[in-house]
Amino acid sequence: MSAGGGTKAIIAALLANLGIAITKFLAFLLTASSSMLAESIHSVADSGNQALLLLGGKRAKRHATPQHPFGYGRERYLYAFIVSIVLFSVGGLFALYEGIHKIQERHPIDKWQWVPVTVLVIAIILESFSLRTAIMESNHVRGNTSWVKFVRHSRAPELPVVLLEDIGALLGLVFALFGVGLTLITGDGLWDGIGTIMIGVLLVAIAVILAVETKSLLIGESATAEHVDAIAKAITAGPEAERIIHMKTLHIGPEELLVAAKIAVHHDDSADTIAHGIDTIEKRIREAVPIARVIYLEPDLFSAARAAADPTPKPVE
Template sequence: MSANGGTKAIIAALAANIGIAVTKFIAFLLTGSSSMLAESIHSVADSGNQGLLLLGGRRAKREATPEHPFGYGRERYIYAFIVAIVLFSLGGLFALYEAYHKAQHPEPISSWQWVPVTVLVIAIAMEGFSFRTAIKESNLIRGNQSWVRFIRRAKAPELPVVLLEDFGALIGLVLALFGVGMTLITGNGMWDAAGTAMIGLLLVIIALTLAIETKSLLLGEGADPKELAAIQRAVADGPEVERIIHMKTLYLGPEELMVAAKVAVSPCDSAEQLARGINAVEARIRSAVPIARVIYLEPDIYSAAADRAGTGQASHTAVAPAEATGPQPGAAADEVTGRPGS
């Protein structure tokens, strides 16, 4: 759902930004307004960013290979991080440079004075449509989260990126309209420079926010508390497992979660019986959390003494531990491998 919704929002933003960039650049050529130039570059950068997000989504769908056995799902995070860099450098820093240049040589808008105002009003309407689409698609997966929490916790980067881009674009258009409008009213080009500087600062702040959130995804985030609770219930909801000794989770991509756990099992008579129990636990986990596609379960015998010692180790004096792995991309079946006890 998030992938399809993200793609729809990206395409809507791309179409809007291409049209807006052309009209803004024409307005800059006619008026020489630095605010219009900054907004033109902003829209060009946004258009390139949407292209990068689409490319990242496409490349992330590649099948797993021996060199990349967990697939390419996290490539979407890489392209989202590149978007933040582009927005910071090409959008924010260029606008700040243009504001500095304009402040050194402020000039009024003396020709085609109606053009920038008309273009900005039209651009606000087009950007508003893109923002509305991003909000609509985000609401399908946001649930009852606040917008701040959704942007911070979303594992699929496309919708938060488009949301912040569109929000920044709308605020930037209002700032550009303010700068241009005050320049037309007062005849003082410093207002145009001030509007451009505010656009640059806004883009830098948004770019840094995106970079920080995407960096967290690149480093690797685990399942959220609701998903962890669902996995724990699935593991415990059966006779096969006495308790979870320890467990770790990691998002391999926006829609693929890896679960690795050492679980305490009761002594059993055969490896076949142990394997059936592990397979049943894996099936319950996938039913409870469908994105848990890669699962590693290591059965062991729980040791209260080791637990009290804080080692997190289980006893290795009874049943020899075995490891069961969930199917990786392209795998046909689970494997259960016994190991000799120590």
């Protein structure tokens, strides 16, 4: 995924959430609705999350140093993980607390009754535009992949995070509208509390999904199956290597891939021939998979007995 696409979606979501947060908080001050307060905090948390994603993207562009020889690309994963923590603690847990408190001390919305409904409807419209931007940017890189697989297997965290946040924001607004609407109709603040709890459960669920997915990226994930297959074909496409003995890949950033492979060379190749062959293979790999930035190829002689005893997973050839 290009960083530009992710940045555009993040900025669209940030602008929408800042405006929505202000209007929701004003509605809470006028009506004392717990659903509006929960949604205000939700939008503030989302705004902070988008700022974190922008910060992570900026810090990830720093050049490699002796202390961090592979660069800072994985900072984008770190900040996406922090987003899940913020969404869980600030958004979800606060909404659950506020909803339970509202049910214990329920009261109707007896002033400015039109304000929360108007604010929520406008917020739904604005969030729909933000979600539309995220969907359009995701479609540029998603291809034929399903939305579930895109969120689960994308190596770039920004668009999946923004997508889940925008979907959560829209559902949260619907839940708030449900709670506020029934409170206005029945005069019972119980529904306001129930709507708030529904928002809290939703945010906690989304935060858990984000945490699980970004934790996997932080630990280190291999290249996608398509990239692994393309790299394997690039290695064996010419006469330089007889076969791949074993190969490992690792994302050192969303758009940076480390490739390490032990390749079998011909028994009678000279050192000069082997060195030239490795350079040729590296060129083919970078042409096939441009994000393969760091490549280590180790020449060796193939031994069937040693290969059978090696537990390392072998690539598909």
